[in-house]
Amino acid sequence: MSLQEVKNKLDGVGCGFCLAKWTQVTMHLGMGMTHSCHHPSPHKIPLKEVERNPSALHNTSYKKQKRREMLEGGKPEECNYCWKVEESSNSFSDRVFKSSEPWSLDQFDKIKDSHWREDFNPRYVEVSFSNTCNFKCAYCGPQYSSKWVEEIEKHGAYPTSYNFNDISNIQARGEMPYKHSEINPYVEAFWKWWPDLYKDLHTFRITGGEPLLSKDTFKVLEYIQDHHHKNPNLSLSINSNLGVPDNLIDRFIEIAKDLCENDKVRELTIFTSVEAKGAQAEYTRYGLEYDRFWSNVDKILTALPKVTINIMATFNALSVFSYDELIDKTFEMKKKHANGQRYWISALQLDTSYLRWPTHLSVKILEPEHKTSILKSAEKALYYGIKEFTKDNYGFSNVEIQKIKRIYDYAISEDNFDIERNRKDFVIFVDELDKRRGTNFLETFPELNEFYAKIK
Amino acid sequence: MLKLNKGEPWVFWPSSICDTFPENPGNKILRGDCYFEFNIRFTLKEKPLERKTIFALLPKYTGLDIHSEGMVFAYTTEEETYYINLPSLIKEGEEVLLTVIHQPNRYLRIFINRELIEEINLDNKVFGIDNSPHIIFGAGNFPKNNFNLNYVDLDLHEFILIGITGVISHHTFEEFIFDKSVDISGNLNFIHKL
Numbered sequence: 281m282s283l284q285e286v287k288n289k290l291d292g293v294g295c296g297f298c299l300a301k302w303t304q305v306t307m308h309l310g311m312g313m314t315h316s317c318h319h320p321s322p323h324k325i326p327l328k329e330v331e332r333n334p335s336a337l338h339n340t341s342y343k344k345q346k347r348r349e350m351l352e353g354g355k356p357e358e359c360n361y362c363w364k365v366e367e368s369s370n371s372f373s374d375r376v377f378k379s380s381e382p383w384s385l386d387q388f389d390k391i392k393d394s395h396w397r398e399d400f401n402p403r404y405v406e407v408s409f410s411n412t413c414n415f416k417c418a419y420c421g422p423q424y425s426s427k428w429v430e431e432i433e434k435h436g437a438y439p440t441s442y443n444f445n446d447i448s449n450i451q452a453r454g455e456m457p458y459k460h461s462e463i464n465p466y467v468e469a470f471w472k473w474w475p476d477l478y479k480d481l482h483t484f485r486i487t488g489g490e491p492l493l494s495k496d497t498f499k500v501l502e503y504i505q506d507h508h509h510k511n512p513n514l515s516l517s518i519n520s521n522l523g524v525p526d527n528l529i530d531r532f533i534e535i536a537k538d539l540c541e542n543d544k545v546r547e548l549t550i551f552t553s554v555e556a557k558g559a560q561a562e563y564t565r566y567g568l569e570y571d572r573f574w575s576n577v578d579k580i581l582t583a584l585p586k587v588t589i590n591i592m593a594t595f596n597a598l599s600v601f602s603y604d605e606l607i608d609k610t611f612e613m614k615k616k617h618a619n620g621q622r623y624w625i626s627a628l629q630l631d632t633s634y635l636r637w638p639t640h641l642s643v644k645i646l647e648p649e650h651k652t653s654i655l656k657s658a659e660k661a662l663y664y665g666i667k668e669f670t671k672d673n674y675g676f677s678n679v680e681i682q683k684i685k686r687i688y689d690y691a692i693s694e695d696n697f698d699i700e701r702n703r704k705d706f707v708i709f710v711d712e713l714d715k716r717r718g719t720n721f722l723e724t725f726p727e728l729n730e731f732y733a734k735i736k
Numbered sequence: 737m738l739k740l741n742k743g744e745p746w747v748f749w750p751s752s753i754c755d756t757f758p759e760n761p762g763n764k765i766l767r768g769d770c771y772f773e774f775n776i777r778f779t780l781k782e783k784p785l786e787r788k789t790i791f792a793l794l795p796k797y798t799g800l801d802i803h804s805e806g807m808v809f810a811y812t813t814e815e816e817t818y819y820i821n822l823p824s825l826i827k828e829g830e831e832v833l834l835t836v837i838h839q840p841n842r843y844l845r846i847f848i849n850r851e852l853i854e855e856i857n858l859d860n861k862v863f864g865i866d867n868s869p870h871i872i873f874g875a876g877n878f879p880k881n882n883f884n885l886n887y888v889d890l891d892l893h894e895f896i897l898i899g900i901t902g903v904i905s906h907h908t909f910e911e912f913i914f915d916k917s918v919d920i921s922g923n924l925n926f927i928h929k930l
Contacts, residue, residue, distance in 0.1 A: 663916050681753070682755075
């Protein structure tokens, strides 16, 4: 069915009707928050609701009201990202894309004919069990990293113009995660719901924190090992920083081997992150051991010949000077592990996105001459381009190349980005970071010494 | 130098890897409504006992074939394909500079070693137009198509493509990355192995 046909079908129910409100959910269990689709902000899940009905992790009374609006021809305000797209262009909004997904479209009739009060088991589920993490990446924060919580509790917020990672703001919004040692009723509700949820899943993705540090992750994996017959077509994804102790990596590989070799899942994808090389990568992703990271990538791709690893690179101001070497390394691994057995063809994908937040780490703070390095990286990826996207070939795909080039386009684009304020915040941030963590920005980034001196 | 072994052709088709980068791929000017000039400096490495294709501009076929009796230059307009028989001017082991110049709606000129050997009048014809033209070196078609291949052993020394704005692609085949010849003009108009 074409996107236009899907749109017509959706509009036949209501001009704001979107299947993702039923079929998709991201649950931040550590914070007790949920949202369907990433455009609306997550909202708090009332504890009373999950005590009564564990599927309220998705089917909150708040969300049901939004479904009601959609079924009755309304456009929920929280989904205004899509309304803006639809009003300002002829492009299809994510409402249409998400409703067209294989995990959504076949549910159309069931949803259209349902009552807005009805509970619905989602088909595409992302879950974060907790914020427990052994990293504290420069662009992350207490909601997603327990290491960040520790640092902010000890030293307070960063003294940038907007008090970066101020925990009191997070507390005020009710987004402070449960501690690892605390009993989390949202996780308890998840386990009550899980046997019923699992059988209907198309895609299940575990995010974090660091999922491999969570016992719940292994509990899910072991459940799938034992109950795969209830859903043998599951598409399973797991995020990991690949910096956890070896015994956890090995335990994960052992289970993943069973899942893949015995067709207990349709596919398994591992999402990880890195966006620079060596010491520069370790500075940004504090906790990362760069060489060990690659050794784990190699280990996983060797042990799991059907698995694809996707590097979600959050390209930021500190990525610019070594991203081309990251491209070299990625290419080396693509070549080494090309085997024609993988669902996604490539053993390793480099998925580059630009950092929007915190703005003081955006590539937009840099000088024009720094930005040309981004273009050079894109050129390198182009020369490493795959000549034909078939299982016999390897290299960077059209999309991987385009996304790196897009960083350059974004970096040089003109908008209302406040360069002066963000540059000042950048210096405040790295000075404070060095003080707290014993790092040395100027030694790690000699390419930025002049820039630093200029804006200090 | 790029040694083209028989059965291993290369192609000038920089827009085939990524559809938005380079932003102005050089191959897009190889069409009837654009001025273009290209120079191929090469050495034939075998006697053409049977039909061999030096280059083929596709998908609207324009190319130079050699055979034991002489050469055939084929070109395609918006209407049809024409074949011109030429004397044998390319010898095994001798370096040759082949130049093709297209002036829209005026002419298509073919030079060998800077000597004009054929001028095709395009006053009433439009040279073939396609959105994604490309040049294959050392074959008349893609190996996977399995027809009109006419493979040849060839050493490619240089390729230069010139458009209305100047040099668009320049290869001396000294630097390669992942089976791609680096475009020393800096325009990312690479030539890659098929």
